[in-house]
Amino acid sequence: MQIDFSGATSRAIISHPHSVESEHSDVEASCKEETVGLLEDKRPRKRGRKPANGREEPLNHVEAERQRREKLNQRFYALRAVVPNISKMDKASLLGDAIAYITELQRKLKDMESEKERLGSVSREPSVSEANQYTEMENQDSTIDIETVNNEITVRVSCPLNSHPASRIIQAIKDAEATIVDAKMASGTERVFHTFVVKSLGPDRLTKEKLIEAFSHMSKSS
Amino acid sequence: MQIDFSGATSRAIISHPHSVESEHSDVEASCKEETVGLLEDKRPRKRGRKPANGREEPLNHVEAERQRREKLNQRFYALRAVVPNISKMDKASLLGDAIAYITELQRKLKDMESEKERLGSVSREPSVSEANQYTEMENQDSTIDIETVNNEITVRVSCPLNSHPASRIIQAIKDAEATIVDAKMASGTERVFHTFVVKSLGPDRLTKEKLIEAFSHMSKSS
DNA sequence: TACCACACGTGAAGC
DNA sequence: TGCTTCACGTGTGGT
Numbered sequence: 128m129q130i131d132f133s134g135a136t137s138r139a140i141i142s143h144p145h146s147v148e149s150e151h152s153d154v155e156a157s158c159k160e161e162t163v164g165l166l167e168d169k170r171p172r173k174r175g176r177k178p179a180n181g182r183e184e185p186l187n188h189v190e191a192e193r194q195r196r197e198k199l200n201q202r203f204y205a206l207r208a209v210v211p212n213i214s215k216m217d218k219a220s221l222l223g224d225a226i227a228y229i230t231e232l233q234r235k236l237k238d239m240e241s242e243k244e245r246l247g248s249v250s251r252e253p254s255v256s257e258a259n260q261y262t263e264m265e266n267q268d269s270t271i272d273i274e275t276v277n278n279e280i281t282v283r284v285s286c287p288l289n290s291h292p293a294s295r296i297i298q299a300i301k302d303a304e305a306t307i308v309d310a311k312m313a314s315g316t317e318r319v320f321h322t323f324v325v326k327s328l329g330p331d332r333l334t335k336e337k338l339i340e341a342f343s344h345m346s347k348s349s
Numbered sequence: 350m351q352i353d354f355s356g357a358t359s360r361a362i363i364s365h366p367h368s369v370e371s372e373h374s375d376v377e378a379s380c381k382e383e384t385v386g387l388l389e390d391k392r393p394r395k396r397g398r399k400p401a402n403g404r405e406e407p408l409n410h411v412e413a414e415r416q417r418r419e420k421l422n423q424r425f426y427a428l429r430a431v432v433p434n435i436s437k438m439d440k441a442s443l444l445g446d447a448i449a450y451i452t453e454l455q456r457k458l459k460d461m462e463s464e465k466e467r468l469g470s471v472s473r474e475p476s477v478s479e480a481n482q483y484t485e486m487e488n489q490d491s492t493i494d495i496e497t498v499n500n501e502i503t504v505r506v507s508c509p510l511n512s513h514p515a516s517r518i519i520q521a522i523k524d525a526e527a528t529i530v531d532a533k534m535a536s537g538t539e540r541v542f543h544t545f546v547v548k549s550l551g552p553d554r555l556t557k558e559k560l561i562e563a564f565s566h567m568s569k570s571s
Numbered sequence: 572t573a574c575c576a577c578a579c580g581t582g583a584a585g586c
Numbered sequence: 587t588g589c590t591t592c593a594c595g596t597g598t599g600g601t
């Protein structure tokens with residue numbers, strides 16, 4: 128424990144852990160200040176001191192500790208670079224912000240992943256292989272099916288309803304208790320057009336309003 | 350003013366601020382010592398003594414520093430909780446891992462976002478409002494249009510091609526130099542079925558193979 | 572023996 | 587004048 132240290136003036140040091148505090152050599156106080164600039168002599172001195180290294184402090188470790196601190200601060204600085212919106216600059220707050228940011232990213236990523244899963248297989252198109260009369264291949268949730276009849280080729284595509292752009296429209300139509308009489312589709316270079324011919328048992332006007340209402344709802348909920 | 354700042358290789362600075370020891374009040378040294386030694390209740394310190402205390406070290410501050418350190422370590426601990434794959438490690442490494450993890454999350458998120466953008470607006474359905482003869486409302490990239498004719502209601506939906514589940518199929522058909530003669534669509538409770546009737550100038554067999562080829566390509570590239 | 576990573580008390584700088 | 591945050595040197599326990 129407390130080492131104390133060499134004699135010289137020393138005096139009661141006992142206990143007092145860090146203590147060192149060397150001894151005050153009255154005059155030297157000012158001295159320390161200028162050392163800053165160049166000198167490396169560390170502490171103002173005292174005569175004798177244990178040159179052997181025995182004590183004084185293996186100035187090894189003070190250097191080692193210095194490096195450790197430097198590395199750590201370097202990391203702190205790097206962290207500041209990757210975390211946006213760093214409110215305050217103090218270390219603790221920085222860590223707090225970083226933690227919050229990480230959890231936010233995790234949440235966002237999770238949300239996106241699950242959403243992508245939900246209507247995901249859209250991006251994943253099925254692959255195809257050929258069989259005899261017709262070809263059918265299934266991949267993920269989608270299916271493609273090619274059939275040749277006369278001089279026409281029929282391609283049938285099946286995909287999950289909830290992954291379809293028109294899914295909510297179709298659902299709205301069903302909600303309005305109407306039935307789809309015909310559904311056509313045309314594609315331009317950049318857009319797809321769907322046409323649904325709908326019929327209901329009640330009066331058209333009412334059905335139309337129901338549809339609009341349903342659409343409004345769904346656009347809100349989306 | 351020494352500050353130094355630890356920029357480069359360190360070393361040389363020192364000057365050793367300590368040692369000052371203000372006024373040498375020899376006796377007090379021990380006093381403080383024991384306060385730390387036994388008193389030492391950790392947290393809610395704040396015992397009497399020290400308001401305006403005369404000298405010694407506003408032992409107030411040592412407690413403040415203690416709290417600061419505790420808070421900081423607490424954050425470190427929290428950080429360990431949110432960062433996966435922390436192979437034990439010291440603080441500096443932890444920070445490094447956290448930084449790497451953050452950048453990884455950012456990258457992933459960005460990837461997902463851009464992908465979602467590409468075939469994105471699927472999840473966003475348009476909203477509707479009513480006009481006179483027919484209703485049209487546009488939102489994001491999609492359009493809905495409702496028209497009443499006789500006792501039938503026609504709903505027209507337009508959406509970006511690249512957000513459509515069949516976009517790649519349609520593209521493949523075009524690539525095969527075939528034309529879509531008819532495109533129908535039917536919806537069940539859970540799935541949507543598209544039917545494309547395709548015609549080409551060349552022999553059917555060839556066209557079919559072209560289609561299969563095109564589908565295979567696209568499923569790979571997706 | 573020496574090394575490593577910590578936590579501690581302490582002086583100073585910025586509000 | 588307070589209070590807060592920081593870097594520093596140092597003691598210590600674990601390999």
